[in-house]
Amino acid sequence: MSADRGPVDxxxxxxxxxxxxxxxxxxxxxxxxxxxxxxxxFFKFLGxxxxxxxxxxxxxxxxxxxxxxxxxxxxxxxxxxxxxAWLHIGxxxxxxxxxxxxxxxxxxxxxxxxxxxxxxxxxxxxxxxTMGDTQLTPYDMGTFGSRTTPTMNxxxxxxxxxxREQLIALAAAKWNVDAQKLKAVNGRVEIAGTRKxxxxxxxxxxxxxxxxxxxxxxxxxxxxxxVEGRSISKVDGRDFVTGKHRYPSDQTLPGMLHGKILRAPxxxxxxxxxxxxxxxxxxxxxxxxxGSFAGVAAASEDAAIRALNSLQAKWNEQPQxxxxxxxxxxxxxxxxxxxxxxAQKYETGSVDKDLAAADHQLHQTYTVSYIQHAPLxxxxxxxxxxxxxxxxxxxxxRPFAVRTExxxxxxxxxxxxxxLMPDMGAAYGGKHxxxxxxxxxxxxxxxxxxxxxxxxxxxxxxxAYFRPAGVIDVAGGIRSDGTLVAWEFTNYNSGAAAVRTxxxxxxxxxxxxxxxxxxxxxxxxxxxxxxNHFARESFMDELADAANMDPLAFRLKNLKNDRLRxxxxxxxxxxxxxRAKPAPGHGFGIGGGFxxxxxxxxxxxxxxxxxxxxxxxxxxxxxxxxxxxxxxxNLKNQxxxxxxxxxxxxxxxxxxxxxxRILNPKFSEYRVPRFSDVPPIDVVLLxxxxxxxxxxxxxxxxxxxxxxxxAIFQATGKRLxxxxxxxxxxxxx
Amino acid sequence: xxxxxxxxxxxxxxxxxxDPRASLLSVLRDQLxxxxxxYGCGEAQCGACTVLIDGHPRxxxxxxxxxxxxxxxxxxxxxEQHGKLHPVQEAFLAEEAMQCAxxxxxxxxxxxxxxxANPSPTEEEIEHAMEGNICRCGTYPRILAAVQxxxxxxxxx
Numbered sequence: 001m002s003a004d005r006g007p008v009d010x011x012x013x014x015x016x017x018x019x020x021x022x023x024x025x026x027x028x029x030x031x032x033x034x035x036x037x038x039x040x041x042f043f044k045f046l047g048x049x050x051x052x053x054x055x056x057x058x059x060x061x062x063x064x065x066x067x068x069x070x071x072x073x074x075x076x077x078x079x080x081x082x083x084x085a086w087l088h089i090g091x092x093x094x095x096x097x098x099x100x101x102x103x104x105x106x107x108x109x110x111x112x113x114x115x116x117x118x119x120x121x122x123x124x125x126x127x128x129x130t131m132g133d134t135q136l137t138p139y140d141m142g143t144f145g146s147r148t149t150p151t152m153n154x155x156x157x158x159x160x161x162x163x164r165e166q167l168i169a170l171a172a173a174k175w176n177v178d179a180q181k182l183k184a185v186n187g188r189v190e191i192a193g194t195r196k197x198x199x200x201x202x203x204x205x206x207x208x209x210x211x212x213x214x215x216x217x218x219x220x221x222x223x224x225x226x227v228e229g230r231s232i233s234k235v236d237g238r239d240f241v242t243g244k245h246r247y248p249s250d251q252t253l254p255g256m257l258h259g260k261i262l263r264a265p266x267x268x269x270x271x272x273x274x275x276x277x278x279x280x281x282x283x284x285x286x287x288x289x290x291g292s293f294a295g296v297a298a299a300s301e302d303a304a305i306r307a308l309n310s311l312q313a314k315w316n317e318q319p320q321x322x323x324x325x326x327x328x329x330x331x332x333x334x335x336x337x338x339x340x341x342x343a344q345k346y347e348t349g350s351v352d353k354d355l356a357a358a359d360h361q362l363h364q365t366y367t368v369s370y371i372q373h374a375p376l377x378x379x380x381x382x383x384x385x386x387x388x389x390x391x392x393x394x395x396x397x398r399p400f401a402v403r404t405e406x407x408x409x410x411x412x413x414x415x416x417x418x419x420l421m422p423d424m425g426a427a428y429g430g431k432h433x434x435x436x437x438x439x440x441x442x443x444x445x446x447x448x449x450x451x452x453x454x455x456x457x458x459x460x461x462x463x464a465y466f467r468p469a470g471v472i473d474v475a476g477g478i479r480s481d482g483t484l485v486a487w488e489f490t491n492y493n494s495g496a497a498a499v500r501t502x503x504x505x506x507x508x509x510x511x512x513x514x515x516x517x518x519x520x521x522x523x524x525x526x527x528x529x530x531x532n533h534f535a536r537e538s539f540m541d542e543l544a545d546a547a548n549m550d551p552l553a554f555r556l557k558n559l560k561n562d563r564l565r566x567x568x569x570x571x572x573x574x575x576x577x578x579r580a581k582p583a584p585g586h587g588f589g590i591g592g593g594f595x596x597x598x599x600x601x602x603x604x605x606x607x608x609x610x611x612x613x614x615x616x617x618x619x620x621x622x623x624x625x626x627x628x629x630x631x632x633x634n635l636k637n638q639x640x641x642x643x644x645x646x647x648x649x650x651x652x653x654x655x656x657x658x659x660x661r662i663l664n665p666k667f668s669e670y671r672v673p674r675f676s677d678v679p680p681i682d683v684v685l686l687x688x689x690x691x692x693x694x695x696x697x698x699x700x701x702x703x704x705x706x707x708x709x710x711a712i713f714q715a716t717g718k719r720l721x722x723x724x725x726x727x728x729x730x731x732x733x
Numbered sequence: 734x735x736x737x738x739x740x741x742x743x744x745x746x747x748x749x750x751x752d753p754r755a756s757l758l759s760v761l762r763d764q765l766x767x768x769x770x771x772y773g774c775g776e777a778q779c780g781a782c783t784v785l786i787d788g789h790p791r792x793x794x795x796x797x798x799x800x801x802x803x804x805x806x807x808x809x810x811x812x813e814q815h816g817k818l819h820p821v822q823e824a825f826l827a828e829e830a831m832q833c834a835x836x837x838x839x840x841x842x843x844x845x846x847x848x849x850a851n852p853s854p855t856e857e858e859i860e861h862a863m864e865g866n867i868c869r870c871g872t873y874p875r876i877l878a879a880v881q882x883x884x885x886x887x888x889x890x
Contacts, residue, residue: 104833242813252768300755375833423833425771425833640872644874667773
């Protein structure tokens with residue numbers, strides 16, 4: 001059968017081996033924008049000092065910093081145009097770092113400053129990070145995909161290391177001594193073994209030196225890190241416990257109005273007519289209608305709500321798919337496309353033959369529902385026009401993409417749009433887009449005044465986007481000794497992230513099949529890796545049961561990857577997998593995998609109340625390894641956070657919808673994890689100092705759902721194959 | 734319609750002009766620029782908007798500003814005294830009990846009121862008292878640890 005021996009799809013193979021490929025639900029990246037700031041403009045803006053830029057592509061000016069002073073570093077040379085970050089040391093000793101990455105609660109403002117402090121030998125508290133400002137920071141595709149630690153962290157370390165070398169070179173020239181005799185310590189360059197030293201600020205006085213980092217700059221190996229690798233408190237923590245920090249929704253401007261948008265009663269509704277509204281003069285209301293867009297801006301939020309409520313609109317609506325039809329709809333509506341939008345397929349061996357010849361074979365179907373990110377801060381934007389120039393403060397993971405969206409929607413050149421991203425109230429993959437920014441900009445232009453728009457929780461639950469629902473069909477064949485011989489896995493709609501299996505199976509057919517879908521969908525923490533791990537790791541449990549083997553032993557028998565074996569063994573050891581036995585009504589479950597450079601294994605003890613069917617997670621043990629650890633406390637915080645969040649999607653979070661309406665767009669109707677849902681969570685960190693650090697905000701979530709399902713199975717004999725597993729308790733699952 | 738309402742916030746008297754039916758949350762944020770109190774849901778489900786009214790934790794999103802007139806309102810901005818953080822604020826910093834920290838104000842205000850009423854609580858009592866506050870980043874274990882730490886500090890001093 002020729003179909004059994006189809007070629008390996010290069011895209012799927014590449015995506016699974018390298019985490020840099022954006023997955024379709026991460027949204028595609030536009031072309032890199034050139035950065036046009038000239039050298040002299042930098043110094044005009046930043047003041048005298050030393051400037052080190054990190055070029056995305058190695059360019060001819062790379063030798064600039066190779067030369068030692070006197071004479072500076074490539075005076076008159078143009079700067080490269082594709083820059084990812086830069087660092088400036090001013091005469092006042094202030095170190096400022098500019099990056100297009102944004103802080104969304106993952107604590108990179110601290111971890112990036114830590115990287116700079118380490119390499120620059122500079123006090124952490126004196127390093128300022130300017131982040132996600134399209135006018136001041138270099139272009140960045142966005143903060144997602146666990147890419148900040150492996151990319152920006154490394155780039156800033158290189159930039160800071162280059163700056164340190166420049167400072168040493170400056171001091172060597174000033175004192176006319178061999179640079180080898182100098183070292184940088186805590187913001188000063190000193191002659192080793194003497195008391196002679198000079199502060200960075202003094203050293204750079206009157207200088208306008210630039211350097212582009214060379215690729216071979218020495219980095220401090222992880223084993224010798226003194227600042228990185230340690231737990232450092234959130235750099236601006238005090239601003240958060242005192243309420244001083246200004247989130248996007250807290251921004252204000254003089255003369256600012258408050259906006260509200262008239263929403264269609266169902267998705268895709270078109271506005272047929274609207275009454276000619278008359279508003280209270282005191283409310284200073286501006287009313288906008290443009291096609292199906294209608295909204296108001298008024299002096300206060302209260303007045304805006306009053307004005308909105310006074311509108312009477314007629315809408316055209318269309319019948320749409322409902323929750324009850326969802327999975328049948330996905331399976332029967334494949335999208336037949338080519339290229340990026342098409343199916344992705346990986347095939348090796350002879351799946352059909354090996355499946356048929358296996359001692360045991362099994363077929364199962366798993367489903368995942370739509371869920372919502374529900375970041376506690378909903379979308380918010382403050383827009384201000386000055387002539388044809390637009391400035392918007394908004395919460396987004398992709399400020400540069402939002403700038404593009406704004407420019408296109410408002411028909412102004414991108415150069416006239418500035419987007420600023422104040423550290424925001426989380427996103428989890430849910431704030432890639434700029435719809436709220438565009439709405440605020442439309443209202444502000446009409447009102448001729450700054451307008452702030454903060455989405456309500458209902459709007460966030462309805463008009464943002466969702467984690468894709470999906471159907472996953474799995475088939476597997478094993479020999480009676482538990483050796484996996486054939487593996488077939490088809491994911492409909494939910495996504496290709498981590499769709500490949502890491503278990504050894506000589507014959508495999510793995511397909512991601514895009515389909516038509518009823519709700520607006522996009523990225524979510526770990527993307528489809530959660531769904532694919534849920535199906536794969538639940539199914540592995542089912543196969544282990546068929547082989548009458550211990551689930552961990554069955555996995556290890558079919559697993560060669562050392563890093564993955566290490567986390568499975570570490571989690572099981574800490575959990576007491578082989579030592580303890582579950583109490584009556586309790587069950588143990590295990591699940592794990594890898595994605596985006598991180599390896600995770602999760603053990604769960606679940607307790608099921610026989611009467612009510614209520615499922616309580618009694619304890620969780622997570623072993624995680626993502627290379628060298630940058631900040632252990634923050635890493636643990638991310639791992640615990642991912643597992644707490646994962647409890648919701650595993651157990652009870654689910655968007656209910658019918659005919660274009662979200663039926664549960666409130667926290668009172670959409671249950672998210674609360675204090676009492678959270679069991680003790682033990683984290684085991686494996687530190688691989690020989691492997692560059694990868695991001696950790698996402699992958700720790702993927703082992704939890706299958707571990708829970710497997711634990712419930714052991715406790716009750718009931719196999720749950722749909723996420724969420726027990727929205728109404730086990731008895732009604 | 735709008736009338737002048739006297740609000741005592743963090744020890745200061747503010748006459749504000751507002752519709753008495755407007756939410757206390759919107760008046761605190763938009764008129765007094767006290768933006769440490771957050772909007773999260775508008776239905777008293779998430780706790781991000783928690784303030785103290787006469788020492789009791791109240792959801793300012795569903796509290797009509799008219800009903801708060803003349804009463805002592807404390808917001809997150811009012812906890813720090815003469816540059817010294819409240820022990821609960823200190824404990825949240827010490828335990829790193831935050832990620833995006835959008836829920837932090839409400840968590841701290843809820844904990845402050847709770848510990849005043851119950852200075853040496855059990856873990857279950859803390860969990861119960863905090864159950865109405867949502868943290869989507871999932872820092873619940875650290876928040877529990879922070880409240881416990883503040884309780885221990887409080888009973889020691």
